[in-house]
Amino acid sequence: MPYFVDIHHHVIYGVDDGARTEADMQAMLKKAYDDGIRAIVTTPHVTPGVHRFDWERFDRHFEKAQHFCASEGMKLQLYRGCEILYTEATCDFLQEERIPTLAGTENVLVEFSPDTAFKVINRAVDAILCSGYTPVIAHMERYMCLVRKPGLVKKLKDNYRLKLQVNCGTVINSKGFFLDRFVRNVFENEYVDAIGTDAHNVSSRPVQMKAAYAQLVKKWGEDYANRLTNGSVLEEG
Ligand SMILES: [Fe+2]
Known part of the structure; x- marks a missing residue:
């Protein structure tokens, strides 16, 4: 079993x-480490x-997290990042370096409300790219406009240099006929660039990287499963 990078x-x-x-936080760091994660973009x-x-x-608590990992002897690399709920001010904030990219790369994790219209997502992706950053769309399976018309995912991928992330929970658990079909389609076509835990705690929204990886290997093969979990999504260019 390989080690994982969680973005x-x-x-x-x-x-x-x-x-x-x-x-x-300490409990979550331990769980992540036990789950095979060796790098986390917070x-x-x-x-x-x-x-x-x-x-x-954030910086104060981030340093405490690093200190905790070191004191526990956990070789768990931590990086700064954020999950941006896209607003009109996003590109200015990025250019003024008021919010971090993912681990200091040109990639930025961005989310929308689930009912956001496709043209709004399209415009946001365009604006982020024009500002010199690469959008990584967080939990792309949440956006109804894409789930209803999976063809739009291809359109996004064809038109823009963007990246797509799916949550581990979606890989593991059935979410009903339509969503399962959508998820199958995006993996089958290798539109997805990374899975992420989107962990919030150790109970209701825990890390599930190892279990998701096992599913990915079974369904889509080891090569693609590795690419989805090894942090290659952070590569630039
Ligand atoms: Fe999140």
């Missing part, structure tokens, strides 16, 4: 709806121009 994880405590306390929710985000607190 979507709400492990830093006290900054969003992920880990609430330092103890929660991705707290940010909403540029709408909600103020406390980066000083």
Whole structure:
């Protein structure tokens, strides 16, 4: 079993709806390590121009996380990142370096509300690319416009240099006929660039990387399963 890189994880405590306390964070780090994860890009929710985000607190807690891993002898590399709920202010925030990219690369994790229209997603992708960044669409299986018309995923991939992420939970658990068919289609065509745990805690939304990887190997083969979990999504160019 290989080691994994998780590009979507709400492990830093006290900054969003992920880990609430330092103890929660420590438990999540241990679980991630036990699940075979050796690198995490920490991705707290940010909403540029709408909600103020406390980066000083984030940095303080991020350092505590690093210190904890070292003190426990866990070789778990942590990186800064965020999950951007796309707003009109997003590109300005990126260019002014007021929000981090994924692990300092040109890639940015971006999400939308589930009912966002395709043209809005299209415009956002275009704007992010024009600003010099590569969008990684978080849990792409959540957007109804894509699930209803899977052909639009191909259109996005054909038209833009963007990347797509699916959550581990979606890989493991059946989500009903239509969503399962959609998910099968996007993996079959290798439209997906990475899976992420989107872990928020150790109970209701835990890490499930190892189980998802096993499913991916079974359904789509080891090569693609490796590419989806080894952090290659962070490569630039
Ligand atoms: Fe998330």
